[in-house]
Amino acid sequence: MSQAQNTGQVMKAVIRIQRFNPDVDRKPYLADYPLDITDDTTLLDALETIKNELDGSLTFRRSCRHAICGSCAMNINGKNTLVCNRRVKAFLDGKGRVTIRPLPYLPIIKDLVVDRSAFWEQYLRVKPWLIPPASYNENQAPNSEFRVMPEEVAALKNAETCIMCGACYSACSVVGMNKKYIGPHALLKSFLRVMDPRDSAPAERLENVGGDDGVFRCHTIFNCIDVCPKGLNPTQAIETLRKLAQKRRDFEAARVERQKTLEADHV
Amino acid sequence: MRVFVLQRVTAVALVVFLTLHMIVVHYPPGHLDFSRVMVRLANPVWKVIDILFLLSVLVHALAGAYAVLIDAERIMPYKRILAWGAIALGVVAFIYGTITIINFKVLV
Ligand code: SF4
Ligand code: FES
Numbered sequence: 001m002s003q004a005q006n007t008g009q010v011m012k013a014v015i016r017i018q019r020f021n022p023d024v025d026r027k028p029y030l031a032d033y034p035l036d037i038t039d040d041t042t043l044l045d046a047l048e049t050i051k052n053e054l055d056g057s058l059t060f061r062r063s064c065r066h067a068i069c070g071s072c073a074m075n076i077n078g079k080n081t082l083v084c085n086r087r088v089k090a091f092l093d094g095k096g097r098v099t100i101r102p103l104p105y106l107p108i109i110k111d112l113v114v115d116r117s118a119f120w121e122q123y124l125r126v127k128p129w130l131i132p133p134a135s136y137n138e139n140q141a142p143n144s145e146f147r148v149m150p151e152e153v154a155a156l157k158n159a160e161t162c163i164m165c166g167a168c169y170s171a172c173s174v175v176g177m178n179k180k181y182i183g184p185h186a187l188l189k190s191f192l193r194v195m196d197p198r199d200s201a202p203a204e205r206l207e208n209v210g211g212d213d214g215v216f217r218c219h220t221i222f223n224c225i226d227v228c229p230k231g232l233n234p235t236q237a238i239e240t241l242r243k244l245a246q247k248r249r250d251f252e253a254a255r256v257e258r259q260k261t262l263e264a265d266h267v
Numbered sequence: 268m269r270v271f272v273l274q275r276v277t278a279v280a281l282v283v284f285l286t287l288h289m290i291v292v293h294y295p296p297g298h299l300d301f302s303r304v305m306v307r308l309a310n311p312v313w314k315v316i317d318i319l320f321l322l323s324v325l326v327h328a329l330a331g332a333y334a335v336l337i338d339a340e341r342i343m344p345y346k347r348i349l350a351w352g353a354i355a356l357g358v359v360a361f362i363y364g365t366i367t368i369i370n371f372k373v374l375v
Binding site: 216219 | 270271272335338339340343
C-alpha cells in the first residue's frame with residue numbers, strides 16, 4: 001500500500017525524475033511519474049512508491065529515513081537537499097510537478113545514485129580523526145576524562161552535527177570547476193578538529209588546508225550554507241581556518257599550553 | 268595564500284582610492300570641468316595618488332583573474348606560467364600608466 005493511501009487528503013502530483021542507465025542510455029533523460037500524494041508524503045516516500053508500484057528499475061540511495069545517515073541527498077528543483085525529511089507538497093510547481101535529479105558535479109552511476117569517491121577522498125585528506133596529545137597512551141585507560149570548557153564545546157557546534165550528506169560539496173561551484181579542491185564538507189571537519197582542544201596537530205592541519213587546494217580557493221559563494229540540511233555554516237568555518245592558517249605557529253603554541261591543563265586534569 | 272592576502276589588501280586600498288575618486292571627480296557640482304581636471308592631473312600629490320590607485324587596480328584585477336582562472340582543473344598545472352604572465356602584464360601596464368601620469372602637463 002502506498003504512503004498516499006495511508007493518511008490525509010489525496011492530491012495529484014507528477015514526480016519528474018532524471019533517469020540514466022549507463023548500460024542502455026547515451027545520456028540522462030527526464031521521466032514523469034503521476035502519483036497520488038498527501039500533505040505528509042515525503043520525497044523519499046514518493047520515490048519508494050514509484051519503485052515499488054510503477055518502475056522497479058528506479059535506483060536511489062537511502063537508509064535511515066530520519067535525516068541522519070546522509071545518504072539520500074539529491075537535487076530537488078535545482079537545489080540540493082535530503083529527500084527523506086522534505087514533503088513533496090512543498091516543492092510542487094504551478095503544474096503540480098517536482099523534479100528530482102542526482103547531486104550535480106558528480107559522476108552518475110545509475111539514475112539518482114552518484115559516485116562519491118571524490119567526496120570521500122577529499123574527506124580523508126584532512127585526517128578527519130582526532131589526533132590526541134603525545135602523552136596519551138592508547139594501551140592504558142586514562143584515569144579521568146579530558147575536560148573541555150563549555151565555550152570550547154560551543155565553538156564546535158557549527159561542525160559537529162554534519163551528517164556527510166554531500167549536499168554542500170555538490171553545490172559548490174569551485175568543486176564543479178576543480179575536483180582537487182578539498183571542499184566545504186572536509187574543511188568543516190578540519191575546522192572541527194582544529195578547534196578541538198584535545199587535538200594536538202592544529203598547525204599540521206592548518207598547513208594542509210592552507211595549501212593550494214584548501215581554504216584560499218573558496219570564493220565565499222555561500223552555496224554550501226544555502227543547501228546544508230543541518231543548517232551548518234561551512235563558509236564561516238573556512239573563514240576561521242583562513243585566519244588561523246596565517247598564524248598557525250602561535251595557534252599551535254597556545255594549544256600546547258592548553259593541553260598541559262588537560263593533562264593536569266587527566267592525571 | 269599570498270595572492271589571497273594581496274587581493275584583500277588592495278581591496279581595502281581600492282575602497283579608499285575609489286571613495287576619493289568619486290568624491291573629487293564625480294560628486295561636487297562643477298568638478299567635471301575640463302580646466303579643473305587638467306590642473307588636478309598636473310598636481311604632484313594627485314600624481315602620487317593616481318600611481319598608487321593604478322597599482323592597486325592592477326594588483327587587484329590581475330590577482331582576481333589569476334585566482335579565478337586557476338580554479339579550472341585544466342589550467343591549474345600551468346599556474347606558474349599564468350602567474351608570471353600576470354606579473355609581466357602588470358609591470359608593463361604599470362610602467363605605461365605611470366609614464367602617462369608623470370608626464371602629464373597642463374598645456375597653456
Ligand atoms: S555541512 Fe551540511 S551539507 Fe555539507 S555534508 Fe555536512 S550536513 Fe551535508
Ligand atoms: S535516508 Fe538517511 S538522511 Fe535521508
